[in-house]
Amino acid sequence: MLQLIKLEMKKFKFGWYVKGAVIANIIMTVLMCCIMYIEQEERDLMITMYQDVFVLIGGMVRATFIVFAAVLIAKMVIEEYRNKTILILFSYPVSRKKIIASKLLVIAVMTFVTILLSNMIVAGSFFIINMYVPIVPFSVTVHQFLEEAINMLFFAIAAAGASLIPLYFGMRKYSVAATIASSLIVVAIAFSSNSAFSMVTFIPLQLGLAAIGMMIAYSAIRNIEREDTI
Structure with missing residues (x-):
């Protein structure tokens, strides 16, 4: 399995993913600064504590990289079926289940x-x-940051599971468009919010989506021997 993972990493050359992630991080940081600045200027104080900032950043980051995960699924799985290059992999003396499992493991781990x-x-x-150019009237200590990192870890695991949901829609007709579109639907469901309630930190929903993603991955691996790839 480890060798298959190494081959997948070498085959798809994830430099584009790393560059995209760096650019996304820069954009999200700038966007956060702009959002917080506008909120403070307009006195629309929906975010009054440092925990609120972490929630907003967490939702933004998870939504972004669930879509990134759908792109990985499209490139590593769906396009292989569409172009029939998956047949070459299946001709190797290696279990189909291990081949697909290695692809999904790479996607989930990279997303996490x-x-x-x-x-x-x-x-x-x-x-x-914020330390040098005050945007919000509060700061965060190292201890508080580390406490929030535990929440980051939990939600990152949940998002990695949920990121596999688009696999189901993409595999139905080997559609790249359906894969990407379904990730946007997942994001819309998982990170919707209003003034009364927010799904971003609603743990049952996040765990539920993660469980669905894991079941979809398990089903894809279990049924791969019976699946027609032509």
């Missing part, structure tokens, strides 16, 4: 790591900027 790191980078960057 990217979400976790991006949360820390965007939040850290925001509060460092």
